[in-house]
Amino acid sequence: MAKPLKMGLIGFGNIGCGVIQALQDNRDLLDARCPRPLELRRVCDVDLRRPRPVEVDSALLTNDAQEVIGDPDIDVVIELVGGIEPARTLVEAALRAGKHVVTANKAMLARHGAELLALAAEKKVRLLFEAAVGGGMPVIRVLTECLAANRITRIEGILNGTCNYILTRMSAAGLSFEDALADAQKNGYAEPDPTADVESIDAANKIAILAALAFGLDIRYEDVSREGISKLTHDDLKAAAINGYVIKQRAVAEMDEDGGVAVSVRPTLLWKDHPLARVDGVLNGMIIEAWPVGAIHLVGPGAGPRPTASAVLSDVMALSALDERNAPPPPFLTIPVREKPSAHIEASCDGYWLRILSSSEFGAVADVARILTKHRVPTEWIEEEPQPAAGSDGALKTIRVFTGEASEEAVGRAVADFNAAAWCPPESPVLVLPLIQETSAPNWGSESGEMPSSLSPI
């Protein structure tokens, strides 16, 4: 009989309950599949009195994390506290104590992942984090194991189920942002303080982790260009839909031929047949473009106790398959400390979509066209909506522009001119969203024999 893999869980909240529930419900199957039996030895939380949906032997419970980290019997610490501190300190202490760590903590990893992974390597233990990105959608293992032989060129995804739910409700039910947010909160899909979700902080954490792994660079939260979704109106989504586009909170990480890297999260117009345009509600979705595979598209539940438990336990099972007599093999892909991209570049797109509010009865459209021409931004389409802008008491009109391919810099100069124009209400600056055309749908693996020159080994 193999020695049990002894686990200490820190953070007995919703996710922790989901993990314990899955351990109990799938006990038979886990016993049959794991090379070492999984044994839950400790469950730690600051608040042990709160009622919970799972039963745990009270002898396992503690409110002192040291009783987990300091217990020489425990092989694996499962960190489900969330947030940056004290989680980081706990994880560091666990690794220093020679314990494997399994965590779902994206905020911590997007800031301290490189150092923690280096510490794990030094201590000859593993730090695993499938649950940190994509919930039950196994993006970390797909990227770092299934596609490990590939040169990754682009990752794009919908990585925040809260925002995706809000945008889906705004689009499908005609709700305002505020009403869709309230609806999400009512349904348990958004926190009472929704800032981390709607300001794209959560998705930025996730794309930073994916970009760092994919490109083998020290890319962190602060390297991500980030824009929230709270400025979007139902009219914006409707106007986009009329033209065949869906607005999604799109996270993207790309590398260009010179090793420059773009990492951003922002609301983006996606052509309606784009695979991510069809990922609705609380689902997450990802596209990974890589050589030689072509492209892989993955959709799944991005959050919730049960999907997250699936991810946490896949990490625990991987640990149960390690040879306990020897150091574990290093991961195929990791995040190096202080290896920065050669340059931060703009994520590629096929044009921009501008929403410009104007207080002028006449002339603003001509002014908009003149300014775009001046900055050499090609214009595919300009329209002034006949009805007044929503919420403006009839005082403001909406002008919408689809540009052709243009540099973000040129568009930025035009937008600065718009915002300075007499007809632009200072409280409503121009909204600029990138747009992705049908022609930029993923390359699913061309049958041409040539490797794109941008992918040539250096």
Add this chain to the structure above:
Amino acid sequence: MAKPLKMGLIGFGNIGCGVIQALQDNRDLLDARCPRPLELRRVCDVDLRRPRPVEVDSALLTNDAQEVIGDPDIDVVIELVGGIEPARTLVEAALRAGKHVVTANKAMLARHGAELLALAAEKKVRLLFEAAVGGGMPVIRVLTECLAANRITRIEGILNGTCNYILTRMSAAGLSFEDALADAQKNGYAEPDPTADVESIDAANKIAILAALAFGLDIRYEDVSREGISKLTHDDLKAAAINGYVIKQRAVAEMDEDGGVAVSVRPTLLWKDHPLARVDGVLNGMIIEAWPVGAIHLVGPGAGPRPTASAVLSDVMALSALDERNAPPPPFLTIPVREKPSAHIEASCDGYWLRILSSSEFGAVADVARILTKHRVPTEWIEEEPQPAAGSDGALKTIRVFTGEASEEAVGRAVADFNAAAWCPPESPVLVLPLIQETSAPNWGSESGEMPSSLSPI
């Protein structure tokens, strides 16, 4: 410096060339990521004179498989010969010689996988086969590692890119089956002899492998209920589309509460918003439903040298991470010998779609309705097309029926009566396709706390 992992490749065809190309193109990255450097020691094929798109040191080439299997220096045999024999004999010999095996051979695994996996376990080596199902879409590893902590309840997928291309072309370009097949052959998506693809043999091999792994049962090719796509006409796809359905070659494996298993591949009507309905062209797609994750949807290139090379090399990399001093851990999921399902059941569906040809000017519709009523098959919709059936020289009319939920047995009895009717042309028996409604789209992970009772641990 770690000892190299020495590989011998048998089968230097398109896929073999793709693997060697990827090894060459991604050399830098593989050297950096693999714990042991990958070294190609031997390349074996019966025909070495044929020109190939990659260059290989001629000292590596041999036309004698024994020089690979009998070479004590070789750690891993990569079997890319395809077909059942001599592949099975070669793989068995390699495992007996204590070598790991990586294979893309679905036909072999769907017939002899259980014995070969048992032999690998006995010899303390690994038999890996990511490339056998789904090409570059990493379904094997997603199922057996990423979702290893889950109880799998259903797998459904589009597993044959050739059929998917043919059906997509029939639907999008209005081609007949024959013209779409010729188009696929011209583009290199179908073999000169297309039987294995269009008669659903290839997809049956693949779903047998997935079902066996998912349910831990000895399910083989001959256990799969199988129906080809060659009887479908453009009119069938058009009539389905008018009613909001897409016809796909759908492979499905399900387990019911009593451990009964359904494994089938057949053309099926999918509601147009079903995730698989949107997987077009040569792409493959999969949905895995499981507890606790909910459901995962995966799309990717299901064939071709480059996607397949990605899969083969992910297996090789996994082998390079094994501790060479010790036996490898057993796989989490495997195929046991002679553990058969408790019963073979019908795959669930929401009704059937019948295409009935009639040589009668009047009365056949009434007869159809009478027969359906007699066998208690609920009828949602019956229609006789005004124009004569295509290719019938005006002599035949087409009647189409959507049934409500019904047992396949009841439908089968009705169909027997139709086929025996005087107005039914003996050369054109009734076509019966299951249909999947919108309401049967995958359960992406309900937020209710209850585990479905069908999933309770036994």
